[in-house]
Amino acid sequence: MVMQIQKKKLLGTAAVLLIAAVLIVGTVAVVWMQSVQPEISVCIDAGHGAHDSGATYGTRLEKDDNLRLALSVREKLEAKNIKVYMTREDDTFLSLDERCRVANKKKCTLFVALHRNSAESGNGVEMWIQSTPTDTDWALAENMLNALSEAGISKARGVKTGYAKNADGNYYVNAHTDMPSCLAEIGFVTSEQDNELFDANLDAYAEAIADGIEKTLRDMGKLTTEADEK
Numbered sequence: 001m002v003m004q005i006q007k008k009k010l011l012g013t014a015a016v017l018l019i020a021a022v023l024i025v026g027t028v029a030v031v032w033m034q035s036v037q038p039e040i041s042v043c044i045d046a047g048h049g050a051h052d053s054g055a056t057y058g059t060r061l062e063k064d065d066n067l068r069l070a071l072s073v074r075e076k077l078e079a080k081n082i083k084v085y086m087t088r089e090d091d092t093f094l095s096l097d098e099r100c101r102v103a104n105k106k107k108c109t110l111f112v113a114l115h116r117n118s119a120e121s122g123n124g125v126e127m128w129i130q131s132t133p134t135d136t137d138w139a140l141a142e143n144m145l146n147a148l149s150e151a152g153i154s155k156a157r158g159v160k161t162g163y164a165k166n167a168d169g170n171y172y173v174n175a176h177t178d179m180p181s182c183l184a185e186i187g188f189v190t191s192e193q194d195n196e197l198f199d200a201n202l203d204a205y206a207e208a209i210a211d212g213i214e215k216t217l218r219d220m221g222k223l224t225t226e227a228d229e230k
């Protein structure tokens with residue numbers, strides 16, 4: 001009788017230990033999976049900010065257009081269940097290095113900088129990628145430009161490599177981000193036609209940029225079935 005009670009107690013203790021072990025192993029496995037499978041996310045960088053207005057045209061400041069568009073792109077991406085990190089969400093200043101650090105620290109999957117162009121004459125949208133681009137840099141730029149072309153821009157000026165003033169150079173954010181990246185010039189702030197289109201189509205532009213990003217993530221095989229179905 002005494003032996004039987006002891007046996008039961010031992011079995012009970014063994015069962016509790018087994019359950020505890022399963023829970024611990026399960027928790028460790030989940031934490032490990034999360035650490036080896038980084039989340040899919042996109043860094044959206046609204047160019048300029050605060051004392052750095054970017055290009056200007058009368059009272060129109062590039063930094064404001066960039067921010068308006070960036071906030072709208074975030075909304076569209078989040079509606080697609082895509083995680084977004086912003087370099088800035090208001091009229092603050094960050095150095096180019098700080099912008100890259102946001103994306104690199106969060107290990108973002110893609111980086112997109114939003115700017116507006118300026119020149120004495122000229123209009124249209126162009127995409128800048130690094131001077132020795134990867135296939136994904138090209139795809140990201142092309143997917144966004146194709147979608148924007150359908151949204152109503154004055155002209156598609158194409159995907160360009162390097163730096164506007166030096167073909168061998170690079171825009172800082174393209175050179176110093178660890179992930180595929182693109183700097184998008186969404187029309188000329190110095191063009192009345194581009195400004196009118198920008199204001200009228202802001203929502204469609206944001207949707208097009210988000211669509212281009214989503215397509216790129218899908219091509220990279222980064223989207224889960226859940227996001228695919230949405």
Ligand SMILES: [Zn+2]
Nearest residue numbers: 047054115116
């Ligand atoms: Zn700019």
